[in-house]
Amino acid sequence: MDLDTVRTFVAASDAGQFQEAAAELAVTQQAVSKRIAALERNLGVRLFTRTPRGAELTIDGQAFLPHARELLRVAERAVASVRTGSRPLRVDMIASRSAASGLMRAFHRAQPEIDLDVVLLFNIETALAALRSGAIDASFRAVAMPGRPLPDDIESVRVLDEPLQLLIGPAHALASARSVTLTQLAGHRIWMPGLVPGTEWAAYYDDLVAEFGLTIEATGPNFGSDALLDTIADTPALATFMGGQTRLVWPAGHGLRRIPVTDPTPVYPHSLLWHRDNPHPGLATLRAHLAAAAADPDAAGTWTPDWAIPR
Amino acid sequence: MDLDTVRTFVAASDAGQFQEAAAELAVTQQAVSKRIAALERNLGVRLFTRTPRGAELTIDGQAFLPHARELLRVAERAVASVRTGSRPLRVDMIASRSAASGLMRAFHRAQPEIDLDVVLLFNIETALAALRSGAIDASFRAVAMPGRPLPDDIESVRVLDEPLQLLIGPAHALASARSVTLTQLAGHRIWMPGLVPGTEWAAYYDDLVAEFGLTIEATGPNFGSDALLDTIADTPALATFMGGQTRLVWPAGHGLRRIPVTDPTPVYPHSLLWHRDNPHPGLATLRAHLAAAAADPDAAGTWTPDWAIPR
DNA sequence: TACGGGTACAAGCGTTGGTTGTGGCCAACG
DNA sequence: CGTTGGCCACAACCAACGCTTGTACCCGTA
Structure with missing residues (x-):
């Protein structure tokens, strides 16, 4: 589908006739007629009923019209997003x-x-x-x-300052703790997949490890947070850190727990x-x-x- | 802008290289290259940085990507809106x-x-x-x-059942009334522009006029509710009916009033x-x-x- | 019945957009 | 250090699309 065609459809709908739309778009009436015909052929429905004094929308055309306008709005925003000068x-x-x-x-x-x-x-x-x-x-x-x-x-x-919390499954040793301290975490396996060397997150956890003697495993690719949460929920020995204010789609039935970290709270x-x-x-x-x-x-x-x- | 081009951009961005995107789209790598080049020429910015092992998004490309995805989503909804069978x-x-x-x-x-x-x-x-x-x-x-x-x-x-209310300006004779009855409205000018003969609204007001002896003027084209509200606000002798539950953008500073109509309430x-x-x-x-x-x-x-x- | 205003169809043609073929670039590897 | 492999860009060619001009048709109206 071509956006010029969609623009033509909207112009013809607004004008109520092909000729005026053609004048607005600076093309001939025949071009508008062919564009509309092509759009109708692509969609498989008739969009206008042609009358001797113009063209008016069919019911399908009426249903399509707001979507066409939305399409043009989104296209304009898309172009604006890379416009030099006065971009978003x-x-x-x-x-x-x-x-x-x-x-x-x-x-x-x-x-x-x-x-x-x-x-x-x-x-x-x-x-x-x-x-x-x-x-x-x-x-x-x-x-x-x-x-x-x-x-x-x-x-x-x-x-x-975003405080980090501990995310663990229901079978984890700390699952019933109200809060944990950083020193308590020494020896526990903390899994942070997708930590890319050279990024600030990696540097952050490097420092955290160095200062409090944690064992953080950054191995493995990041398969997305869903896979991460699944693994955390199912593996008793595994924990991970998570921003305390993150509102994520909380998976149901996993029994995942967020435990605040204190003394000190890593932020x-x-x-x-x-x-x-x-x-x-x-x-x-x-x-x-x-x-x-x-x-x-x-x-x-x-x-x-x-x-x-x-x- | 052509949506096939946008689709190509998204595919290349997802694949990280033109060749794989070309395979997905069932065209040659050269076609993808030309499409991307044309898109970049249209937008006036470079979307990918070409490397020997693929192509990765520039910052402009990153900014454009979500808009491109949105464009494809909207296009799909637009097509679905006229799809025969399983349409909205x-x-x-x-x-x-x-x-x-x-x-x-x-x-x-x-x-x-x-x-x-x-x-x-x-x-x-x-x-x-x-x-x-x-x-x-x-x-x-x-x-x-x-x-x-x-x-x-x-x-x-x-x-x-939608009760109708009276809409009047601040200088109208009934402006300070808490409510009015239908019989009180006899003799007042009630203006309903855009009532098209053959529609149910027209029939509704025809019956209302016939039963309670009101004078409703349906003359004149409908220039939109803004123009209607402006006129109502500025003309002391003019009133109009409006659905009581209509939440419209209430123009500021007009002093417009809504007066409930009773005995009986037209609904x-x-x-x-x-x-x-x-x-x-x-x-x-x-x-x-x-x-x-x-x-x-x-x-x-x-x-x-x-x-x-x-x- | 002619006229005016509208749309659709047909023919011609330039431009767009696809393919094939080829060259250049860079990283990895022997 | 040269070769290989993988990827992108450029060039040439060609078909197909899309626009324009010219024309026919339809219908309400004077």
Whole structure:
């Protein structure tokens, strides 16, 4: 199906006749007639009843019309998403399931007129390059380069500390615990599939392992969270970490448990990063929204890597 | 833009390389390459970075991808809307602003997995023909043929009585009234633009006029509800009727008032009509939903035309 | 009965979009 | 360090699509 054909259908429907639609689209009436005929042939239904004074929609055409309009709307948004200059605000985040996603959903609810696009870049270095080139407008990240401060032209603000919780199945030794401490986890197998070296998540857990002597297995490809949850639920000796604010589709009947981790609570610190000179109007709105919405978290009793962007 | 091109983009993005995408789409690798190149030329941005072992998305490509998927989803729904056999439940109603629209929105919230399409047919005769031919599955209508009962193969159930209210501007003589009676309205100008002869609305107001001696002006084309509301707000001597449950975008600063009408309250009786032999599975669900949701209205103190479908 | 306004059909033709064939690039491997 | 394998881009060729011009047909109206 060709969107020009769909546009022709909508124009003919609005005009009530092919000739006027043809004039609007700057083609001949015969071209409109052939386009409509081709669309009808593709769909297998008649869309217009031709009359001596024009063409009016059949019932099938009436049913198709709103879908056609929606198609054109979506197509326009798709084109706008890559338009240079005045494109939607493009935000990078560390993972689609992270707390940053929740922040952006809340922002979208508060400012629905600001068009958003989310991308997931590989790591902080890619994100910084993209911020500087203008390919993205903002990035939710936790870290500077290892051991290095952020460059001068990148600004940042700490927006959310996401506490990690332990996710375990019903047969796990800690299944009945109200909470666990990090030191209690020493010796337990913690499984984090899909941790890619070079990413901040990998660095985060590397540091966590080094500081508290945990055994984290990052082996194996990531088959998706469903497979992960299945395995966790079925394997008594296995546990995994999960963002405490993640609202996932909770599988029924698995008996999965979330156990808070304390003394200290490992938190993942999300900061918003942006380029000093980025002129996108939505960026200022996003910064204002996050500044107003971000409750200043209590840093006592929590753990973050020392390379995190300071607040 | 061509949807085959968009499909090619999504396939190449999923496969991570053009060759595999080409195999899936049953075309040559060169065709995929040309399609992607054409899409990039149209959009003005590079979507993939070509590497010796495949192609991976650029940031622009990542931003475009969800829009492309959405485009394909919408296109599929559009095609499904006119597919013969197993198409969405197609429901006709008397007006997009009527209470039937609210009922269908509630049904969609309760049963979001049932795909719906709404069409607006001219009058009851068209609707009956469409029900019989299977072009539509259900119709919200108020009346049988004037003076004739419904045919045997059409079944019906009364689902909602919609009370009409008076809509007036702040300078109208009745602006401060808590409620008005129908007899009080005699002599006042009531303006209902866009009442088309041959429709049930026209018949409804004809009967209302005849029974209570009102003066209803149906003259003039319908320039849309915004223009209607503007005129009502600015003209002290003008009033109009409006469905009491209509939730419209209430214009600010107009000072418009809704006054309940009593003794009796004119109500518009909505019934659901369907063909006895219609096999659409969504129809049974809709009927069950409406039967459960419809509160049996109190008929005392209300007025409906005598040709309404009896309850 | 002619006219005007609308649509559909036919013929001609340029352009698009597919295929085959080929070359270039880069990583992996002997 | 050269060869091989896998992948993408470019070129040439060709069929098919889609637009234009010209024309016929239909129907309400003067």
